[in-house]
Amino acid sequence: MNSPQLAEVLTNLRVGDQSFLITFYEQNRDLFARWARRRHRLEAAPAYELLRTVLLEFYDQVADGRLTKLPPNLRAYVYGMADEQMRADRTTEVLPVAEAGRRQRLRGLFSQLGADCQQVLMYFYFRGYNFEKVAGKMGFANANVARMQKSGCLRKLYELQWRTESGEALQ
Structure with missing residues (x-):
């Protein structure tokens, strides 16, 4: 060719x-x-x-x-x-118990996010898409909107984690 x-x-x-x-x-x-x-x-x-x-x-x-x-x-x-x-x-490396538990908790928190947030985070972190591709897949106006959506979704995930941990600490 x-x-x-x-x-x-x-x-x-x-x-x-x-x-x-x-x-x-x-x-x-x-x-x-x-x-x-x-x-x-x-x-x-x-x-x-x-x-x-x-x-x-x-x-x-x-x-x-x-x-x-x-x-x-x-x-x-x-x-x-x-x-x-x-x-x-x-690759089936066995995770230490603490890491496996942390990942399980994060998976549970992730499932509490809305479908759009889950999709944005999956595209960016697991598929390796850049912001332009995420914007195209999600129907956002441009890459900046995708960047802001990802940031907002991470903030929600962090807040869910913080609430869960602080709620566990108080009990």
């Missing part, structure tokens, strides 16, 4: 045309399944699902500007992303 085609692919991906990724998936899924079976002992169906998940993550990286040029070897890049995801899925 020469440079003008690479630029055209990126432009098409940024405007939502996923035909390149669909073609890539169709041409490489069987090869990917063989690689996944050898490397991670995955059957064909889970391997296909992993490839779809990785290609969607790749698309998100291009669409929100985290990836500004196509890697020289796209297949190697995609396989690396899949390998990374499989290693992350296997």
